[in-house]
Amino acid sequence: ERVWFWGCIQGVRGSYYIAEGLRPDRAAPRIRLYSFNCLDWKLLTPATKEMVAQAEQLKGRFQGDPSFEYSFAEINPQAAEKLFGGGMEPVIKEEARLIATIEQIDKAVGIVPRGAFVKTPLGSVHENRHFEGLSLVEAKKLSSYFHFTEPVNLTNKTLLEKANLDPSTDFLDSLEHDIPKGSWSVQLEKGGAVVVLRSLLWLGLTFYHVPMTKQYGYIYFGTGEKNMDLPFML
């Protein structure tokens, strides 16, 4: 129903421009397309668990060529055996790595402000037409932003916290309990006119929101590599 420009993953020889399309139920899996020149777009298949597991073994930059094959035999033979079982060749194409990376980034650091989406009693998720933006005070707090994926921590909260939740807007995990603590950098720019959150786990993910208005969004501009050194760097 809607299409968002997701961002750009820079490879060594070329950059992938990614767009995401959303279904009417915003929580449904998204459709992803990539392009090199923003004119010809190619569809990406949905991500599978095996793809994500395989792509996690890969390190280093993207090459910029979707048919480039990473050979597992060089990288990590034991993992290759485990993941591929028998029969399949231990290679993975860059296209699959791209799919898996986008999926990981969306899952880990795709965020929305609190109250921007509501969950209907039937389970589907829509934009909240009455969302007027976070106030300046709320915008500085990490608890006003949610991960836009299946919640993990929601049921672990204490009863006291649960009493304050409103099931229609508070159905997602907030950023407060992200591990490691401090993996988000919150900054106000232009004298408080815009609040910018940058993820330190996936360097290059930037989320912006103009308080008291409905404008918000996130974009990824980077090399598509997870920052595994984060605990050392804080």
Added chain:
Amino acid sequence: ERGHGPYQPHEPGYGLDQPEYSPYDDQIPDPKARMLAIQNAKAYLLKTSTKSGLNLYDHLANVLTKILDEQPTNTVDIIENISKDVKWARFQKKMDTLRDEYEILSTFEDAEKCKALFIKGEENEEVIEEEIGQSPLPNVMETAFYFEQAGIGLSKDESYYIFLALKNLTSVQPIQTCRFWGKILGLEMNYIIAEVQLREGEEEEEAGEEVTEEEGKGMDEVEEQDEEKQKEDEPPKSTYKPPPDIPKEANGTGANKFVYFVCNEPGKPWVKLPPVTPAQIVCARKIKKFFTGRLHAPIVSFPPFPGNEANYLRAQIARISAGTQVSPTGFYQFPEEDDEEEARDTYEENPDFEPPSVAEMVDSLSTWAHHVKNILKQGRCVWINPQKSEEKNEDEDEEEEEEEEMGEQQEETGPPLLTLLSEDEGIKDIPAWTAQHSTNLIPQHSVAIIQSNRWPGAYAFASGRKFENIYFGWGHKYSPENYTPILPPPVQEEYPSGPAITEARDPTLEEELAFKAAQEALAAGEEEEEEEEAEEDD
């Protein structure tokens, strides 16, 4: 008849004391979820407004009571007026004498700072006119325009603010050349960095030198005290001398060629960063930390970084400059009087430079060259033998001569100045630089852009005679492997134990006497033998 007591017919609340109409009926806990939802909804209605002290539940109850009492015609059309009337009737004079403090929004304070940027300086107007031809102020907007063609850069607003902030800087400090170096992101605040060369003769005395002088005096005093104490049988002094500190390069040469000023936002005052020491560069290579945005923040790391965030920032800036400041080959050349032997420190613009076409600049990396000296492993640009420097303590001429003697350490050399980019090593199988056109659609006006893969965030553009470098990023080097902190050094070994220092029990008196007797017997035996031999000789 008017009765007495509560709940007269004309009062609101009439009838509410009946068992089923009391507002407290539903306080009895009801396990059904629907009742819970009703309770929650009612609790929401009962929430008191912070502005007027009313709550919706009571207000609706009042309105309905009034309507039922007065029974007006066409109620539904005048319901809003009735509601307003009920609110007016409840008007209470605000007896609260506390006034809300006038809250100054942070937006206002930020705007005040930015306003200062836009005010034109009143003094020195005549001087400015003379100097306009040679103004050190860089044309930030022009640079921003070229980088924008490649999608790199800050918004026009921010570029313009930075431009004005640099203008302030040049009018305050005695600056010869100035350049916008880039922006480094931090956790709480970001850094905007300007690379500056101060006018000769106007540099301030280094605070560092003063410190070492004071330390020198301190050492003398301690030594005097030690001499006094020696009469009191001090334990033996350790003969361990820590390896000598490698002296930092003088201002104006090597890693300290430029002076850097930083500010968190345009409008905030510029702070000068201290010059960098080799120890800081060596340590900065071993750690990887995010910048917080506060210059005085300590850096907690292993190996412990000698300095605070300002020093770490300066060290990273030095490394990034040495690794990624490039220009088209041939733009700079060495002045001709230079000897082949001497280390090439300076370069000057080549008046005969013919800019290669944009296509050439993109296709081959040999059309680009570094124009900042590479930093050696020692942490300096010119190698210095630390053994020699101990003898001649503060002789600054050391730094210009090349050390040809091999002391105990191997002399380090690095790639000379003006090395071509094609000789840069890649990281594993990734080339060190990626070059591309700014646009494929309009080749006549496209600009050649290169970005560094070793320091992600460093970009350079070239178009005809114009070129510029810039950095936007977090300030860290790229490494495909994960960062592993250095392990602590192995535990010092104890002195090996052997019979010489092993403690043994002292012999007792009987043992000593027995030993003495045995010795005497042995000595007597020997004497007898000697006497026998002497007799035989006779």
